[in-house]
Amino acid sequence: MNRVSTLFLKIAVILIGLPVLALCIFLVPEIATFAVELFPNIPFLNVLVFIYMYVTAIPFYVALYQALKLLSYIDKNKAFSELSVMTLKKIKYCAMTISSLYVVGMPFFYFMAELDDAPGIIVIGLVIIFASMVIAVFAAVLQRLLKNAIDIKSENDLTV
Structure with missing residues (x-):
């Protein structure tokens, strides 16, 4: 039963990574083109958008890999x-990095939303920041609980 559950969770982790990969492949070039149309005076903006979006994807995939390691x-x-x-x-740390990167990028999202009159861009950025912080807090709580359980287990092993 245990292996079936972890196999299901491994498949779920992989399925979580696929849409983000598709977004990186198909949506990021569109976002870069859109940003260049909104801000034609800023040179190399499309390169900056590519770098920013792909740098924020790196900790996401590192966290997914760590989740797969935990399941193994x-x-x-x-x-x-x-x-x-x-x-x-x-x-x-990956979740905190993602949240921090999006907090740094929020002014750019704000300017894009103001110029295009699309407040949904800001909401998407805030959702990503909030979700990343929730994951970071949840991982910190689990880390502390697991550390305490390991300490109690080692104390019990020494007393026997």
């Missing part, structure tokens, strides 16, 4: 180990 630790009955704690720590 669960499969190998190493869920209560320091490896799992370190994996959760990396997921937390």
Whole structure:
């Protein structure tokens, strides 16, 4: 039963990564073209948009890889180990990085929304920031709980 659950979760993690990959391939060039149309005076804006969007995708995929590693630790009955704690720590840092990058990019989103009269751009940015922070807090709580469980387990092993 345990392997079926983790297999389902591994498939879900991969399926989460596919739409983001499709967005990076198909939507980012459109966003870059749109930004150049809105701000024709800024040289190399399309390159900056490409760099920004792809740099924000890197921690996302690192976090997905760490989630797959965590699921493999669960499969190998190493869920209560320091490896799992370190994996959760990396997921937390990736989520905080994504949130920070989007906070830095929000002024640009604001100017794009003002020029195009599309407030949805700002909402999308805020949703990404909020979701990343929720994931970071959740990973931090899980990391602390797992660390406490490992400490209690090691104390119990020493007393026996």
